[in-house]
Amino acid sequence: MARVFNYIKATWFGFITLPVLLIIIQFLARELHLTAFGVIITLYKGHPLAINYIVRWLLLIEKEAMQGYNLISVILAWCIGWIVIADWVRDIDAVFGGIFLTYFAYILYLSWYHHYAVIIYFPESFYQVFASLIVAFIASHFSKKRRGISLFERLDRAGIKVPETYKRTTNVPIKCPVCGVTILSNAKYCWKCGKDLEKN
Amino acid sequence: MTILKIEDLWFRFEGSKEYVLKGINLTFNRGEFVLMIGPSGCGKTTLINTINGIIPHVIQGFRKGKVYVAGKEVGEAKLAEISTHVATVFQDPETQFFTLSVIDEIVFGPENLKLPSDEIEKRLDFAVKATGIEDLLEKDLMSLSGGQKQRVAIASAMAMMPDILILDEPTTNLDPKGAAEVLKTIADLRNKTNALIILIEHRLEEVSKYADRVLVMNEGKIIANGRPREVFSNPNLLYEIGIRPPWAAETIVRLKKMGLISPNSPIPLTPEEAAQILINELESIHRATTGEEILKMMSEEEEYINASNRKPIIEINNLWHQYPDGTLALKGINLKIYEGEFVGIIGQNGAGKTTLLLHILGLLRPSHGEVRVFGKNVLNMSVGELSQKIGLIFQNPDLMLFQNTVWSEIAFGPKNIGLPKKEIEARVKEALEMMRLIGFEKRHPRALSRGQRHRVAVASILSMRPKIIIADEPTTGQDFGASKKYLELLQKLNRAGTTVIVVSHDMDLIARFTKRVIVLKEGRVLIDGPTRAVFSREDILMETDLAPPYVTRIGNRLRKLGVPTVLKVEELVYTIASLLKGTDWAKEKMLEAM
Numbered sequence: 001m002a003r004v005f006n007y008i009k010a011t012w013f014g015f016i017t018l019p020v021l022l023i024i025i026q027f028l029a030r031e032l033h034l035t036a037f038g039v040i041i042t043l044y045k046g047h048p049l050a051i052n053y054i055v056r057w058l059l060l061i062e063k064e065a066m067q068g069y070n071l072i073s074v075i076l077a078w079c080i081g082w083i084v085i086a087d088w089v090r091d092i093d094a095v096f097g098g099i100f101l102t103y104f105a106y107i108l109y110l111s112w113y114h115h116y117a118v119i120i121y122f123p124e125s126f127y128q129v130f131a132s133l134i135v136a137f138i139a140s141h142f143s144k145k146r147r148g149i150s151l152f153e154r155l156d157r158a159g160i161k162v163p164e165t166y167k168r169t170t171n172v173p174i175k176c177p178v179c180g181v182t183i184l185s186n187a188k189y190c191w192k193c194g195k196d197l198e199k200n
Numbered sequence: 201m202t203i204l205k206i207e208d209l210w211f212r213f214e215g216s217k218e219y220v221l222k223g224i225n226l227t228f229n230r231g232e233f234v235l236m237i238g239p240s241g242c243g244k245t246t247l248i249n250t251i252n253g254i255i256p257h258v259i260q261g262f263r264k265g266k267v268y269v270a271g272k273e274v275g276e277a278k279l280a281e282i283s284t285h286v287a288t289v290f291q292d293p294e295t296q297f298f299t300l301s302v303i304d305e306i307v308f309g310p311e312n313l314k315l316p317s318d319e320i321e322k323r324l325d326f327a328v329k330a331t332g333i334e335d336l337l338e339k340d341l342m343s344l345s346g347g348q349k350q351r352v353a354i355a356s357a358m359a360m361m362p363d364i365l366i367l368d369e370p371t372t373n374l375d376p377k378g379a380a381e382v383l384k385t386i387a388d389l390r391n392k393t394n395a396l397i398i399l400i401e402h403r404l405e406e407v408s409k410y411a412d413r414v415l416v417m418n419e420g421k422i423i424a425n426g427r428p429r430e431v432f433s434n435p436n437l438l439y440e441i442g443i444r445p446p447w448a449a450e451t452i453v454r455l456k457k458m459g460l461i462s463p464n465s466p467i468p469l470t471p472e473e474a475a476q477i478l479i480n481e482l483e484s485i486h487r488a489t490t491g492e493e494i495l496k497m498m499s500e501e502e503e504y505i506n507a508s509n510r511k512p513i514i515e516i517n518n519l520w521h522q523y524p525d526g527t528l529a530l531k532g533i534n535l536k537i538y539e540g541e542f543v544g545i546i547g548q549n550g551a552g553k554t555t556l557l558l559h560i561l562g563l564l565r566p567s568h569g570e571v572r573v574f575g576k577n578v579l580n581m582s583v584g585e586l587s588q589k590i591g592l593i594f595q596n597p598d599l600m601l602f603q604n605t606v607w608s609e610i611a612f613g614p615k616n617i618g619l620p621k622k623e624i625e626a627r628v629k630e631a632l633e634m635m636r637l638i639g640f641e642k643r644h645p646r647a648l649s650r651g652q653r654h655r656v657a658v659a660s661i662l663s664m665r666p667k668i669i670i671a672d673e674p675t676t677g678q679d680f681g682a683s684k685k686y687l688e689l690l691q692k693l694n695r696a697g698t699t700v701i702v703v704s705h706d707m708d709l710i711a712r713f714t715k716r717v718i719v720l721k722e723g724r725v726l727i728d729g730p731t732r733a734v735f736s737r738e739d740i741l742m743e744t745d746l747a748p749p750y751v752t753r754i755g756n757r758l759r760k761l762g763v764p765t766v767l768k769v770e771e772l773v774y775t776i777a778s779l780l781k782g783t784d785w786a787k788e789k790m791l792e793a794m
Contacts, residue, residue, distance in 0.1 A: 151520055151568040158526070166532040166724070169518040169569070173508045173536065182505045184728055185535030185718065189740050191729020192501075 006091040010098025013085055015105050019054045022077035029073065041069050052114045055106050060125045061118060071127070078128040079135045086139040095136045103129055165198055203363050203396050204228040204251060209265035211246060211255060220246045222420040224265070228396050230363065233410055235428070236400045238417030239442040239679045240650070244400050247417070248366045250274065251398075253282035270363050284313065287357035288366040292373055293349040302336050302344070302352050309360045327359035330392040331385050346549065347378025351385050358393065365389070367399045375549040375705055377745040383407060402679065404446045405750045408432065409469045416441070429467040442681025444708070447751035447769050448474035454773045458789055460780055471750050475757035478776065482761050500715055504730040507716070512536040513574055513668060513699055514560060520568035521555050521723075529555040531723040532569070537701065539667075542694045544714035544731065545703045548744055551720040553703045557670060560701075562586050574667070584617050591661030593671040600657040601645040606637060609645050609656055613664040624663075631659040635689070654686055658693075668699045675706050687713045708749045711735055711767040719744060736765035 026044035034041075042064055043049070043057055057065040057074055065074055086095045110116040123130075152167055173182045176190040176197065183190060188198050209224040220243045228234060238244050249255040256263050257279040267274040270285045287309075290296060299305045306327050310320045328334055333351050336344065344352065350370050357365055367386060371379035383406045386399060390410055401407050408414065414431040416424035418441040424431050432438075432449035439445065448468040455461045461481040468474040514537040521530040530552045537543055545553050558564040559571045562578035571578045573589055581589075594600055603609040610631050614624040632638050635655040640648065645656050661669060671690060675683035687702075687709050694700045704710055710717060710731070717734040719726040721744040727734055735741070735748035738756055747753065755766035755775070762779055766772040770790065777786035 151522060155522075155528075160528070162528075162531060167518075168532075170534040172534050181501075182508055184504070184508060184538075184716070185725045186532070187718075187725040187728040188721075189727045189737070191727055191733045191737070194737060194740060 003091065003094065006089050006094035007097050007101070010085055010089050010091075010094045011101040011105060013088075014081060014098050014102035017081045017085070018058050018077055018102070019051060021081050022054060022058060022074060023049070025073045025077055029069075039069050041073050043070065043073070052110060052116065055110060056116075058128070059103070059106050059110075059118070059120070060128060061120060066124055075128045075131045078132045082132040082136040083139040086136040087143040090140070090143055092137065092140045095140060096133060099129060099132045099136065163198075201230045202227055203230045203270060205266075205268040206250075207266045207268075209247075209250060209263075209267060211250060211261055211263045213259070213261045216261075220420050221250070224420075224422060226415070226422065226425070228364075228398070230396055231394045232412050233390050233397045234399070234413045234415060235404075235407055235411035236398060236415045236417065237402070237404065237438075237443055239681060242417045242441070243420040244417055245368055246420075248288065248368055248398065248400070251364065252286045252288045252366060253277070253279045257282075284360065285362060286364045286366065287360045287362035288368065289350070289353050289357050289370050291369045293346070293353040296353050296356070297341055297349075300341055302333070302339050302341060305341060305352055306356050306359045309356060313360075323359045323361060326361070327355040330358050330389055331355040332388060345378060346374045347381035350374065350378070350382045354382070354385060354389070358389070362395055364396045364398065365393070367397070367401075369400050369402070371401065371403060376707075376747070377548050379403065380406075380745070386410070402443075404432075404444070405448065405470065408446055416443070428469055432469070433467045442679050444680035447471070447749070447772075448754060450769050451751065451754060451772050452477060454769070455776060458773070458777060460777055471753040471757065474754045478754070478758055479761065482758075482776070482779070500730045500732060504716055504733075507538040507541055508536070510538045510540065513539050515572040515575075516556075516559070516569070517572070518569040519556075519559060519566050519571060521552075521559065521564060522567045529723055530559075533723070533725060535718065535725060535728065537668075537699065539699060540694070540697055541699050542691070542713065542715045543699075543701045544710035544717045545701065545720065546705070546707070546710055546717060546746060547720035547726075548746070550722075551744065552723040553720055554672070555723075556720070557592075557672060557701075557703060560670065561590060561592060587613065587666070588617065588664055589666055590668045590670060591664055591666035593657060593661060593669065593674060595673040597650075597654045597657035598646070600660060601653060604644060605641065606632075606643050606645055606648075606656050606659075607641040610659045610663045613660060617664075627663045627665065631662040634662060634693075635659040651682055651685060654682075655689070658689060662693070666698070668701065669693060670701045670703075672703050673705065674702060675704060675709055680708075683709055684712075707735075707747070708751075711749045711752060719746065732765045732767055735767065 023044060026041055029039055029041045030044055056062045058077070060066055060074060064070060082095065082099060085098065089095055107118050111118050155162060170186040172186060173184050174186065176183060176193060176195055178195045179190060179193040181190065181192040189196060206224050206226040209221050210219050211221040212219045224247065236244055246255065249259060250267050251269065251274065253274050255261065256275050263275065269282060272281065274282055297305055298308050307320050307324055310323050328337060331351050331354050333355055336348055336352065341349065341352065371382050374382060383403070387410045389397065399407060408428045411428050414426065414428050415422055416431060416438070424437060432445055433453060435445035435450040435453055446469060448471050451474055452461070452465055452468055456463050456465060465477050465481065468477055516533050516535045519530050519533040522528050533556065547553050555564065559566060560573065560578065562581060565579065573581065578586065601609055603612055607628060610628045611624050614627050632641065635658055637655055637659055640652065645653060648656065669690065674686055683706065690700050690702065691713050702710065702714060714731050716729070717731045718728045719734065719741065726744055727737060727740050735752045736756065738748055741747060749767065751769050751772055752765060752767060755763050755772050763775050766775055774786050774790050777789055
């Protein structure tokens with residue numbers, strides 16, 4: 001159930017986030033006057049945009065989107081989106097599935113809702129998908145590594161000292177080394193002879 | 201000098217035909233320390249409300265008779281006037297606070313009386329010294345522990361320099377350490393003030409030694425009124441109304457009745473007194489058997505050791521939990537709980553008991569380690585799956601009741617997991633039978649008595665047929681009779697094969713019912729063993745400010761005489777009888793007494 005939820009999470013946020021990111025990138029490029037440096041992008045021209053047009057760009061089925069910096073901006077939107085989602089969902093299968101499901105959801109949105117005849121070019125219309133798969137894989141790897149910082153390292157960094165004996169997993173039941181009775185937990189004292197089991 | 205006089209007092213609440221107080225006649229003197237006891241609902245709180253003026257000035261009802269405080273009739277005097285004579289401290293200190301800091305809280309009352317500033321300072325000084333809270337004066341109220349808050353509440357009451365100080369179960373919501381702090385403060389007050397102190401309290405062992413007088417109430421009447429040693433010489437009277445008499449007094453009374461000790465022995469109020477009486481009586485007498493023989497008979501050690509041959513149903517592997525504020529609540533807990541065990545978990549507040557329970561229930565994610573229930577990590581189990589394995593009974597059964605009939609309440613869980621109608625019916629009927637609730641199916645759960653509501657709450661858990669039942673502080677706010685009945689219910693389920701885990705501060709009930717005790721201290725297991733063995737280790741328990749039940753403490757002080765660790769007063773009496781007359785005689789006499 002949790003896995004299904006991860007797939008839904010990745011797909012839904014992919015579907016919502018990517019158009020927003022593409023507009024932000026295009027908006028920033030225009031407002032920061034990157035054209036002065038030869039960065040020509042043409043989706044956002046200061047006028048309102050139809051969502052289905054942004055989605056067509058995201059699917060790279062618009063010829064204009066496949067050109068120069070426009071293509072880079074689309075790939076960048078996909079990559080940033082999937083890095084964030086990969087770090088958040090932390091389930092690489094769900095993220096990979098989410099990339100394809102988002103792509104498919106956009107096609108459904110255009111064809112069913114807008115009755116748009118979607119023509120996909122191979123491999124050109126999949127550049128952003130390939131790029132997303134690679135960055136999501138890398139992001140997921142680093143995210144796992146980051147999560148891998150153990151509680152004990154965290155405590156160490158915070159200057160909180162815990163005895164080494166506390167950190168060990170004890171295979172219970174244990175036997176008291178003095179009287180030999182069974183103890184069903186890693187208790188400090190033996191219930192029978194009172195021996196302090198944390199002292200050697 | 202009489203400071204409080206109650207003459208033929210009757211009271212019933214508006215809309216009710218039944219009188220809560222029925223012809224009370226009492227006189228109290230200045231400087232007296234009076235302990236008032238009685239089962240829940242017997243009218244204790246109503247009686248004190250007629251003294252502090254809440255009745256009739258705030259709570260309406262039909263009141264007959266007179267209550268004179270410092271010569272003024274409470275019904276005729278203004279409430280503000282009564283409040284200068286009577287101060288009340290309630291169960292929950294937080295409901296009495298008006299300000300944010302300790303110092304503001306203490307001077308709040310005197311300031312409201314428009315007293316001059318030097319008088320307020322004098323009163324502040326008196327209240328702080330009387331309650332010994334000098335070290336808390338500069339603190340914020342919210343940063344205090346439960347015991348400290350209650351001491352501040354008492355100081356605020358003392359700052360009014362009352363003629364009468366009423367304390368209504370001031371330790372009910374506190375852990376053993378907090379309760380001990382408050383009771384010490386109350387005991388010290390006795391020597392520092394000339395006010396009449398009326399204390400309502402269930403912890404008789406701790407307070408009866410300070411009391412000049414004990415009042416026993418039942419069904420709105422005073423059924424006993426006398427010196428503690430006189431009142432406690434009749435433990436059956438207390439048992440009949442659901443109050444547990446002090447173990448020390450009960451032990452001696454029983455032994456006297458059996459003719460084992462001199463009939464002239466005094467009635468003790470503390471374990472030390474009881475132990476001394478027994479040492480004096482038994483030291484020179486020939487013993488019919490040895491302590492080891494009795495110990496062998498009583499031992500549950502085998503059961504504990506053999507539990508590990510069964511299937512572990514809860515496995516906790518190196519469990520750590522750190523809360524977002526950085527508090528390390530659990531520090532590497534490793535333990536196993538086996539099928540069919542009856543486990544008690546004890547420890548002071550903050551020891552990690554609740555955090556541990558929340559992990560077992562899958563409601564908290566471990567910072568490190570794991571919890572497995574029936575071999576499966578709880579984090580990978582759905583709520584539905586977990587609820588069929590573990591049933592949690594809340595402290596307050598009312599929080600679990602939200603349906604309009606007992607039947608729908610019990611059927612709620614099975615319905616939610618999508619069981620077929622026939623199966624639901626079968627489960628509800630089974631739960632109704634087990635909890636003796638047949639005939640109550642159509643009643644509204646909230647319209648039942650507290651004991652019945654408890655049974656409905658347990659039945660609603662049983663209909664899910666959980667293999668494990670966890671009860672979190674199941675006896676808080678209940679008298680001994682009700683608590684005992686409730687634990688007997690859990691014991692019955694345990695005997696039928698359910699694993700029961702009880703978290704409680706009530707050492708008497710833990711000792712009486714559980715077979716294994718796990719003591720937690722600062723997120724670690726301090727000691728884990730058979731109940732008797734754990735309670736014999738007073739020195740280790742003291743590390744976490746816990747003490748075994750009083751009867752165990754009496755027994756532990758008689759070790760030299762061959763008395764093994766005992767958990768119930770019946771065991772102590774039986775042990776002493778066995779030592780003196782042999783086990784056969786003791787058994788026969790005990791059966792006769794039953």
